[in-house]
Amino acid sequence: MENSEKGAPSEVEGEEYVTTAEAAEMLDLGHTTIVRMIHQGQLEARRKTLAPRSPWQVKVSSIEEVQRRRQAAPGSDSSPDT
16 A cells, blocks of 8 residues: 655555655765665665666665664764864
């Protein structure tokens, strides 16, 4: 069941997915970085359709895992040193 409401995760086979733009906002990163992380296997994603240039949908649980790793990493405080 796919939710067309903007900002609401779509659900595919029991997993929630968001757009790359939403993933970028959730992780406070740029769109290009999100796509790079998908290609490097750091984020789980799928194409919206079978078309090769179809937009990516990023698995929400994958984004949450990246957030957990960031919080657990030493020196992960993102505030600037003053």
